[in-house]
Amino acid sequence: MDDSLKPVRIGICGLGTVGSGTFNVLLENADAIAARARAPLQVTHVGARRDNPACDLAGIRLSRDIFEVARDPEVDVLVELIGGTTVARELIETAIRSGKHVVTANKALIAEYGNELFALAAEHNVALRYEAAVAGGIPIIKALREGLAGNRIEWLAGIINGTGNYILSEMREHRREFADVLAEAQALGYAEADPTFDVEGIDAAHKLVILASLAFGIPLQFASVYTEGITLLTPQDLDYAEELGYRVKHLGIAKQGDRGVELRVHPTLIPKDQLLANVNGVKNAVLVEGSAVGPTLYYGAGAGGKPTASAVVADLVDLARDLSAGQVSRVPSLSFADTSLQDLPILPMAEVETPWYLRMEADDKPGVLSRIASIFSDQGISIEALIQKAPTAGQVRVPLIVLTNRAAQGRVDDAVEQIEALDSIAGRVTRIRVEILDG
Amino acid sequence: MDDSLKPVRIGICGLGTVGSGTFNVLLENADAIAARARAPLQVTHVGARRDNPACDLAGIRLSRDIFEVARDPEVDVLVELIGGTTVARELIETAIRSGKHVVTANKALIAEYGNELFALAAEHNVALRYEAAVAGGIPIIKALREGLAGNRIEWLAGIINGTGNYILSEMREHRREFADVLAEAQALGYAEADPTFDVEGIDAAHKLVILASLAFGIPLQFASVYTEGITLLTPQDLDYAEELGYRVKHLGIAKQGDRGVELRVHPTLIPKDQLLANVNGVKNAVLVEGSAVGPTLYYGAGAGGKPTASAVVADLVDLARDLSAGQVSRVPSLSFADTSLQDLPILPMAEVETPWYLRMEADDKPGVLSRIASIFSDQGISIEALIQKAPTAGQVRVPLIVLTNRAAQGRVDDAVEQIEALDSIAGRVTRIRVEILDG
Ligand SMILES: NC(=O)c1ccc[n+]([C@@H]2O[C@H](COP(=O)([O-])OP(=O)(O)OC[C@H]3O[C@@H](n4cnc5c(N)ncnc54)[C@H](OP(=O)(O)O)[C@@H]3O)[C@@H](O)[C@H]2O)c1
Ligand SMILES: NC(=O)c1ccc[n+]([C@@H]2O[C@H](COP(=O)([O-])OP(=O)(O)OC[C@H]3O[C@@H](n4cnc5c(N)ncnc54)[C@H](OP(=O)(O)O)[C@@H]3O)[C@@H](O)[C@H]2O)c1
Helix, strand or coil: CCHHHCCEEEEEECCCHHHHHHHHHHHHCHHHHHHHHCCCEEEEEEECCCCCCCCCCCCCEEECCCHHHHHCCCCCEEEECCCCCCHHHHHHHHHHHCCCEEEECCHHHHHHHHHHHHHHHHHCCCCEECHHHCCCCCCHHHHHHHHCCCCCEEEEEEECCHHHHHHHHHHHHHCCCHHHHHHHHHHCCCCCCCCHHHHCCHHHHHHHHHHHHHHHCCCCCHHHCEECCCCCCCHHHHHHHHHCCEEEEEEEEEEEECCEEEEEEEEEEEECCCCHHHCCCCEEEEEEEECCCEEEEEEEECCCHHHHHHHHHHHHHHHHHHHHHCCCCCCCCCCCCHHHCCCCCECCHHHCEECEEEEEEEECCCCHHHHHHHHHHHCCCCEEEEEECCCCCCCCEEEEEEEECCEEHHHHHHHHHHHHHCCCEEEEEEEEEECCCCC | CCHHHCCEEEEEECCCHHHHHHHHHHHHCHHHHHHHHCCCEEEEEEECCCCCCCCCCCCCEEECCCHHHHHCCCCCEEEECCCCCCHHHHHHHHHHHCCCEEEECCHHHHHHHHHHHHHHHHHCCCCEECHHHCCCCCCHHHHHHHHCCCCCEEEEEEECCHHHHHHHHHHHHHCCCHHHHHHHHHHHCCCCCCCHHHHCCHHHHHHHHHHHHHHHCCCCCHHHCEECCCCCCCHHHHHHHHHCCEEEEEEEEEEEECCEEEEEEEEEEEECCCCHHHCCCCEEEEEEEECCCEEEEEEEECCCHHHHHHHHHHHHHHHHHHHHHCCCCCCCCCCCCHHHCCCCCECCHHHCEECEEEEEEEECCCCHHHHHHHHHHHCCCCEEEEEECCCCCCCCEEEEEEEECCEEHHHHHHHHHHHHHCCCEEEEEEEEEECCCCC
């Protein structure tokens, strides 16, 4: 094929962590990439407000105004790596309207405006790809959209925020407090100056929404995700969980059930011998339950310049291969044909059933346990395990840890309200969901 | 797209474990599959020597002669699920020459005759897909060929034979002997009546050859793989490995180094806190080290009717998507363009360096240890750890376990020969390679 040697001309906007990683991976692995794509992938234009010493731009057109890249007729694919949902959105729209294909790592943008952007791309007959938007370098989008295409996806559960997983791993391994680990992670540059997106679960929610759409064939719907962060977890809870045979992970979970779709991000106790429980530090992993294949798991670096660049370049190679075949829309953007996307109902959290881990501070005196047990029993909640710790010297209260069987959140809310009202209980009850995930 | 609704007509040959699984997955998940493929996947013809009660063939053409399927003008894609390298090869060649696309799960055939078959398919402008040939339902072919296309693949290591992994898991967990577990697995139908392919590593070698081609851009070369089975492993070795912090797994390993490519299947000690070490039972997993992404891991069911069908159907959906785009060769069969496949040299095993686990039976008397230590030292092999077990009552010999640093097999061969010649050593020295796999 002679025409397959025509280079694919790439414009990169944003030369930060992922932008510079992508630039350099395209350069370093140019030969292997061209051999796979059957065409060279050539960066012809870079849009960056300032230089990045990690990138040698000699011979490459550089614009301080990134919109120049979106309008450059010498660019076939615009790679958006500036982040955010304002300028990035405008940039991508401009590129699409100029007939350019787009590759992005921007999960916030896809989760919040993906439906509109995919429609716009279809209208202009260009591709909009986003493998890097979820779980960094792990090819999870491709796995869901193509590799598992023969399955009904029943549920998926993922560690999809590296910073959060790093903090939890450190808290558990070294019995450190949340705030302490976070401060260190910020000092070392692992966590953003504003860590809200990571530790409050917003970043994970963005990614979960994308995974759920791909898995179930539903439109993107960021507003539907229930999101709970890791800021209130204590090293004690992580310890008690271990004692019960569990490990606490911050998971994004999507399930398709008879009564609706569950979309939730929250700390979760999972059995500690599960692979997912043994994914530590900044690594990510997604466990997917398919009707035919059963559980499959995808593990790797969820962030970082070069790992994320790996996913960006995979999209570029995919696109180059599509271009050589003369068709860029062979795979629907959200896996299912647009016309078959279904707006399935989302199950309200009050109705979501899981087992629960509950911890409370109880007076160390007779009758308290039986009072609590009867509150659970009145709500139809059965108790699976209970640990009462010995009082430490001079303390009148003891930690009481209860593991329940499956119970709807609404019932647990009611039980907790009654328990917190007891004189023999001090303060609030800590609640963490449990998932068995038989993977 | 109106024409996208044209069904893709599928002929399935072989209605055994995977054939019946594929037939039923296509039926059960027809809606989700059609929505993803943007075309119905319709089984129009089945070739099977006899009926399978698990499949309702009402309304579907059935031929006892599978070659009828290869010649049927109403079939677009022939799915070969009979296995073996004789009739299956002839069947696939016939289908290709009749202008049909082919999907197969046949690793033996691809590993041994893939080069010729891919060339024939290219000549006839049809696709030959084989996702199910490696690691069952895990989409590892797609990950290597597409998801990691931006990387130089440095090495990969996989548990790619479920039966072997099941036997090792049972031996370790219940301290059972190899022959005992194998006999049970055969009785339960997990292992074939002739288990040679599984326990001698031949099946794993077939799969490794395929993975190595995809990873490094080299032609398929089954004859180049070094293959060692698990038949000589004892529960004692698995125990001692644990004591040293390792677990024994039967791995397929491919590495690209300065001096050549390593292609080897053998029992391997790996650190027991690694994810790969915690893949148990019949499950498979492949760990891949990419230059940009670092380590990624893919885990799931490596065998079974429906899990393997998941991969077969993924190929069919991929193909349907390609057909709707009017081009089936957008991705080269072995990931790299045929013209850029390189016949890299294979490193002879004598030059392959790994750390080693060595176990011997030594007389329990002074001087033996120092004699052995000096043999290693003469060969330039340094010792990382050494365990000498206490003699059990009435025994004059004790097990001696040595963990070495990296050493070429040639040197270890020499050292072992000298050690086995010592009067104070009884019998043979057991040797197992070690890999650190910093994943
Ligand atoms: N970092 C990761 O590990 C990772 C992983 C997966 C996905 N992502 C996604 O990848 C995208 C980029 O992330 P990043 O980590 O590479 O961020 P980053 O290091 O902050 O880089 C962003 C770059 O974009 C530039 N930029 C921002 N707004 C701009 C504007 N209006 N005009 C011109 N340039 C602008 C910034 O320039 P200045 O320096 O001049 O501000 C900076 O160089 C985000 O969508 C992020 O969510 C990142
Ligand atoms: N089983 C797995 O988990 C698995 C996983 C991955 C890949 N694979 C691969 O998938 C393929 C099929 O494996 P399988 O486990 O499904 O094998 P199987 O259960 O033995 O089924 C093979 C079927 O093919 C039929 N067959 C064999 N030779 C034939 C011939 N010459 N003419 C007509 N029919 C013929 C057999 O018919 P009879 O019953 O009449 O002999 C049988 O129904 C193999 O290549 C295997 O390596 C299997």
